[in-house]
Structure formats: C-alpha cells, structure tokens
Amino acid sequence: xxxxxxxxxxxxxxxxxxxxxxxxxxxxxxxxxxxxxxxxxxxxxxxxxxxxxxxxxxxxxxxxxxxxxxxxxxxxxxxxxxxxxxxxxxxxxxxxxxxxxxxxxxxxxxxxxxxxxxxxxxxxxxxxxxxxxxxxxxxxxxxxxxxxxxxxxxxxxxxxxxxxxxxxxxxxxxxxxxxxxxxxxxxxxxxxxxxxxxxxxxxxxxxxxxxxxxxxxxxxxxxxxxxxxxxxxxxxxxxxxxxxxxxxxxxxxxxxxxxxxxxxxxxxxxxxxxxxxxxxxxxxxxxxxxxxxxxxxxxxxxxxxxxxxxxxxxxxxxxxxxxxxxxxxxxxxxxxxxxxxxxxxxxxxxxxxxxxxxxx
Numbered sequence: 444x445x446x447x448x449x450x451x452x453x454x455x456x457x458x459x460x461x462x463x464x465x466x467x468x469x470x471x472x473x474x475x476x477x478x479x480x481x482x483x484x485x486x487x488x489x490x491x492x493x494x495x496x497x498x499x500x501x502x503x504x505x506x507x508x509x510x511x512x513x514x515x516x517x518x519x520x521x522x523x524x525x526x527x528x529x530x531x532x533x534x535x536x537x538x539x540x541x542x543x544x545x546x547x548x549x550x551x552x553x554x555x556x557x558x559x560x561x562x563x564x565x566x567x568x569x570x571x572x573x574x575x576x577x578x579x580x581x582x583x584x585x586x587x588x589x590x591x592x593x594x595x596x597x598x599x600x601x602x603x604x605x606x607x608x609x610x611x612x613x614x615x616x617x618x619x620x621x622x623x624x625x626x627x628x629x630x631x632x633x634x635x636x637x638x639x640x641x642x643x644x645x646x647x648x649x650x651x652x653x654x655x656x657x658x659x660x661x662x663x664x665x666x667x668x669x670x671x672x673x674x675x676x677x678x679x680x681x682x683x684x685x686x687x688x689x690x691x692x693x694x695x696x697x698x699x700x701x702x703x704x705x706x707x708x709x710x711x712x713x714x715x716x717x718x719x720x721x722x723x724x725x726x727x728x729x730x731x732x733x734x735x736x737x738x739x740x741x742x743x744x745x746x747x748x749x750x751x752x753x754x755x756x757x758x759x760x761x762x763x764x765x766x767x768x769x770x771x772x773x774x775x776x777x778x779x780x781x782x783x784x785x786x787x788x789x790x791x792x793x794x795x796x797x798x799x800x801x802x803x
Contacts, residue, residue: 446505449479457512463532466516473509480506547803548663548792551690551780552645555665558689562682564641564667569628571647572599575618577627583705583755590705594623595651597660621649624773625666626706629752632668633760638767639671645776656788663776670752670769676711679749679770687715687746691783698743707750707771714743744782747774 453473460466472478483502487495556566584590601619628644644666652658669678680697687695699711749772757767777789784803786792791799 446480446483446501449473450505450508453509454512457516460516460520463520466513466520469516470513474506474513480509544800544803546792546800547780547784547786548776550803551783552663552665552776554690555686555774555776555779556643556645558686559643559665559667561689562641562685564643564669567628567632567642567644569622569625569631569644569646571622571649573620573622573627575620577630578620578622578624581630581756581759582626583753588705590703596623597621597649597651622646623650624648625664626771626773628666629668629706629756629771630760633670633756633762638762638769641667641669643667654790656790659777659789659793661793662789665774665776667749667772667774668752668769669771670767672767674769676751676770679772683713683747683749683772690779691717693717702748702750704748704750706753706756708753710748710750712745713747713749713772714745716743746778746782747772749773 453469456469456472460469473480475481480502484499487499487502490498560566579585579588579591579594584594597620599619599621625644625646625648628642632640632642632644646664646666647661648664649661652660654660669682676699680699684695684697687697694717696716698714698716700714702710702712704710749770752769752771754764758764777792780786780792781789
C-alpha cells in the first residue's frame with residue numbers, strides 16, 4: 444500500500460472540509476474501522492517480523508498525522524476561526540420562529556383609516572403638544588366656559604409666546620398642554636386650506652383623570668371634518684353607516700342623540716346597533732365571530748360625538764359668511780376596538796401583557 448499517496452489524498456480532502464458533516468465523512472474514510480489505513484494494519488499480521496516493524500512504524504506515523512489533522516480541523520470548526528460560516532446541523536429539530544402580533548389598536552386604526560380613505564378622506568396628522576388657543580379657545584371653549592370642565596387637562600410648563608392669532612382673539616397667554624382631543628386640527632387645517640375638503644385626523648390624546656375599566660389617561664381618537672357647499676347631517680349619516688358597516692362587517696343601525704359640544708351646532712352623540720349575524724359565512728365562521736364580538740343584539744352602543752361645524756369656527760378661520768357648511772366628529776378608537784373584540788377593560792391596551800396581545 445502506498446501510504447505516502449494516501450497521506451497526500453487525505454491532506455487534500457481535509458482542505459475542502461467546510462462543516463461538521465464533511466469532517467465526519469473524512470474521519471470515517473481515513474480513521475474509521477473500515478478505512479484503508481485500518482485494513483492495512485490488519486494485513487500486517489501476514490508479514491515477517493522485520494517488515495511488520497518497518498511498515499507498522501510508517502503506518503503509525505500516518506495514523507498520527509491523520510489524528511492530528513482531524514483534531515486541528517475540528518478545533519477550527521468549533522472556534523469558527525477558519526471558516527466564516529457557522530456550523531449548521533440539519534438533523535437537529537428547527538427552532539420555531541416567534542411571530543409578532545399587531546396591537547389590537549393598530550389593527551382597528553388601520554381598518555378605520557382604510558374605510559375613510561375608500562370614501563375619499565385625506566389623512567392629516569397634528570401635534571400632540573398643543574396650545575391652549577387651538578385646543579380650547581378657537582373651538583369656542585374659553586377659560587370661563589362651563590364646557591371646559593369636560594376636559595381634564597395635562598398642562599405643561601412653557602415659555603412659548605402667544606401666537607399672533609391668539610393675541611387677536613384676546614387671549615392673555617397661550618399655555619401649552621397635551622391635547623385632550625384631536626379637534627384642534629379642525630382650526631389648524633382650515634386656517635391653511637380652502638373648502639371643499641374631507642379629512643380625518645388619527646392620533647393620541649391625553650386627559651388627567653382616574654383610570655378604570657372605561658377610562659385611561661391616554662387614548663386614540665379619529666377626528667373627522669368634511670366641509671362643502673351643501674353638506675348636511677344626512678351626508679354624515681351616510682358616511683358613518685358605510686364606515687361602521689365596513690369595520691364590523693355586519694349590518695348596523697345608526698342613531699343620533701342630541702348632545703352638546705361648543706364647536707358644533709347642532710351636536711349629536713352617535714350610537715350603533717348590530718342588527719344581524721354575519722351573512723355569507725359558514726356556520727363555523729359565524730360562531731367564531733359571534734364569540735369574539737360578544738355583542739348583544741338590539742343593544743345601542745355609543746361610538747362618537749359629532750355635529751355640524753359651528754359658524755363661529757368658519758368666521759374665525761376667515762371663511763366667507765354663509766358660504767360653507769360641514770360636519771365634524773370624534774371617533775374613539777379604543778371604544779371601537781373594545782366593541783369589535785369583546786374587550787371589557789381599556790387598561791389592557793397599555794398593560795403590555797403578552798398573553799393579551801397574542802390573542803390578536
């Protein structure tokens with residue numbers, strides 16, 4: 444047997460080893476019990492003592508060389524110092540990739556935005572830190588107005604000078620606060636845009652109040668504003684009915700109740716009633732959705748406040764008198780989400796409980 448040639452072949456193949464599988468195949472071929480070197484050792488018993496000593500010594504040297512080469516290659520693989528790629532054992536069970544989940548508020552907000560976009564509404568964003576003028580004064584909620592008590596406010600320390608418009612309106616100063624609703628964007632948008640237009644303003648709001656299953660210090664709201672020549676509550680009702688039907692995928696009734704908001708006249712509260720089970724679905728799909736929604740049939744559920752934009756707001760932003768009219772509304776995202784998914788505690792949305800989030 445040509446041991447020198449075997450040594451060269453083993454060294455050449457060892458250079459091509461790239462992972463643990465290559466290394467194991469190399470070990471079996473050159474150091475295994477059925478390897479050429481092992482078979483050569485077995486054949487030494489048939490030789491004379493002199494030749495046995497001579498060839499045995501050479502074979503032992505080759506075996507030590509193979510063992511040393513195997514050890515070096517193994518260390519290289521373990522330390523990853525020779526090969527840039529990590530070892531992968533394809534026979535090991537794979538590790539399950541943890542799938543993330545969208546927050547239920549994100550799911551609902553995306554659906555609301557999509558529903559309004561399909562009806563031609565533009566998406567506008569506004570600042571979460573507002574001035575007292577835009578948050579209250581410009582919306583007919585002056586400092587001594589009784590309606591100011593409806594909004595519990597986080598006031599901020601600020602040295603910002605009052606805006607020029609606030610000075611014109613007679614404000615002594617323009618204090619800063621975390622916005623209590625998204626309605627300030629009604630004024631901000633109308634100051635820089637001329638009708639007709641239709642917009643929604645999704646965003647986070649803040650109120651300084653005690654938390655309980657139905658109240659939180661932060662919540663999400665979608666403000667809506669549509670202004671044109673002949674806009675009426677009938678247009679608002681048609682828009683809201685279509686949006687609610689698209690969100691819940693069910694037939695709904697919409698009800699208006701008289702209410703008061705300083706920046707609309709007349710003002711209404713909007714309730715919805717889920718009238719029928721989901722149509723065109725299989726029996727299993729129906730029962731699944733009914734279980735998740737947990738909505739009692741024939742029960743009125745409040746979802747938003749709304750009304751026709753007060754004429755004072757149009758005059759305040761410089762619109763021509765008696766030329767434009769429109770409707771505005773504020774839709775609570777948490778409220779819609781709680782109804783849609785049968786959630787009974789608003790605090791769960793911000794509790795960071797993975798068990799709650801994984802359900803969506």
